[in-house]
Amino acid sequence: MKSWNRAALAAALCLAAAGVQAQQTVNIPDVIELSGAGAVSGTNWKDGVTLAVDEINAKGGILGRKIVTTHTDTQSNPGVSRALVQKALDNDPYVLLGPVFSGSVKVNMLLAQQAEVPQFTGAEAADITQMGNPYIFRTSFGQQVSMPKIANYVRDGIKARSVAVVWVNNDFGKGGRDSFIKEMGSRGIKVVADVSTESGQVDFAADVVKVKNAGADCIFVYTNEEESARFLREAKKQGIKVPLLGETTLLGQKVIDLAGDAANGARGHVGLSVDVPVPAIQEFKAKFSKRFGYVPDHNGIKGYTAVYAIKYVTTKIGKFDRKLFAKTMHGLTITPAMEPGILIETSWDDKGDIDRISFLAEVVDGKQKVTATLPKLGK
Template sequence: MNVLKVALLIATGLSSAAYAQSGPPIKLADVAELSGAGATVGTNWKNGIDLAVAEINAKGGVLGRKLEVTHADSQSNPGVARAQVQKALDDNPYVLLGPGYSGSIKVTAPLAKKAGIAEIMGGEAADLTQAGNEYVFRTSFGGQSSMPKVAKYIADDLKAKTVAIVYVNNDFGKGGRDVISKDFAERGVKVVADLSTESGQADFAADVGKIKAANPDAVFIYLNEDESARILKELRRQNVQAPLIGETTLTGQKVIELAGDAANGARGHVGLTTDAPVPAIQAFRDRFKERYNYVPDHNGIKGYLSVYIVKAVTEKMGKVDQANFAKTLHGMTITPEQEPGILMEVTYDDKGDIDRQSFLVEVENGKQVVKKVLPKLGKSASN
């Protein structure tokens, strides 16, 4: 065989390999809360997705194919979310992203399961991954993972014997309230006020009055971001002195911006924060701020991670394989060494729940300050 023939064969082989890894765009469908009470959640989520898509496409896409994402507005309404997800699934996307509200996920997850399409979502209600739907995956901790850590902190670190609970009356809020109430009971912490509030509620004067009357050792707050800012202002106005403890939605960037000085002193367990002492997360924050001119909250990180999860799973399979995507992600560990866009090592279990580092934070002078880094729980998984 002469040199010319060898060269032609090599060129043909390279061309075939390139062709095998190229093709039409990989379609992703996002349904998020772009208006209504959850607009802060959905807008951050969407912007995180778009940033990740732009970064990945700028580097050649996934297996040589560009990502293409469409966005639909759930209007923060489960009925609208269901209709938008059905419309998105009719177009047969590779993966479904969102929604962020737990109530919307409850009505959309069965649709994704029926279509055999993985749904990478932002909801945190404890029961979302407990119903046996193998196509649902989290981007953050569920209440069943985070609430025991919060209860332990209130009981062991704060030495609180009594607590007031304020929660939002939706799937997210009720799920968290149910889990932490059980944890408080197991630790001997008495709930002296158990207050249900409404999504989008503007006036918290009466609720805070009941908290003052109960005189708890600590207050646990589990509301959405906008309402968290409002109740923090009212708690400060009525001079409630008890420690204010919550989860990600109490101490996030949007809450700090809306509440101003009233956010100072609020503490919480957060799975994701742009103030984490992790260089990759800080670099993400800078890129996000440069693109959108504001600092993202945890929802922005979750949206960003959802796309890099798609990339990591697809590259592990070595092909765009919708049918095997969910099966591959179960039990998978993704490290920043394998995929820098994942920011922190994450492991998925067989239910779609995650295990990774998390943080205890306190708001000081208008910024989240990480007080403690909590390690992974160490569940076994495959790489």
């Protein structure tokens, strides 16, 4: 009997200790692309999250509770992402981070919605925030916001009358392609080539020949990072002379690193970038680069600011209440004065879409150079 008593006492102490431990932490899991076609985006996002979590924890956490974040790899596979989100939800998270790939978010956000867990995503497909999910929040522009901006640039900046579109055949690429072509139509710009490519595609020779022969005034490239770099390399190899345009990804630092001098001359609209003339972002870039040994792209900023948004909102509401958190996020604006970690003034609307300033940029000598700053849509 004595040994039974001792065992029961030990078990009770363990349970109590675990309870105390849980009380002192807040679980914010990160389900993200760490391999496969989304590895570049996911790794940047993960490192951005890690940096923010460590900074916040070093200052005492959120409302006195340390953030505990586990990063799990979706392998850029929607099915795997769904299983991982379910697993994360089984552990009663406060907020869910990730993924970045739109196709993955579309299949797993319903789980988070049913569990009433707020979810911050890096995905950009237009329809993600059009499905009436009150728990989904973007960390970057949706395509319905970014495409009109790049379309204006094609019309007013490039003064193009025809365009060739190269897009990746996944939810991100298809959504972007549909939005872009719609915007081109409304501006009277003719789409003379519509070329779909595959996620993970390595050989772009035929695609480049096809768009080259279409005789467009410019080429709009809407693929993921590695494919963008391969396309740029092939475009240089085949001597393409017309402007190559993109939306954020094409001008990202990772694409520039991978494409080398083939990236020079690429231009377009940038929703987020570490090269914009904003001191807070430059400071973030320096911290990130020092810690992880590489220059982050926009996904690093997305991951970083998502965690700081969580911190701000939770501090504002004064408790860990998921429903109240989601409700507070709708219609919220966070300025750097309110929360320095947000880096740029950012607003979320009633659907979870984001609004902030954005930029026009060009790659010059292997660096992204901002040529103009565009105001928030709401201003």
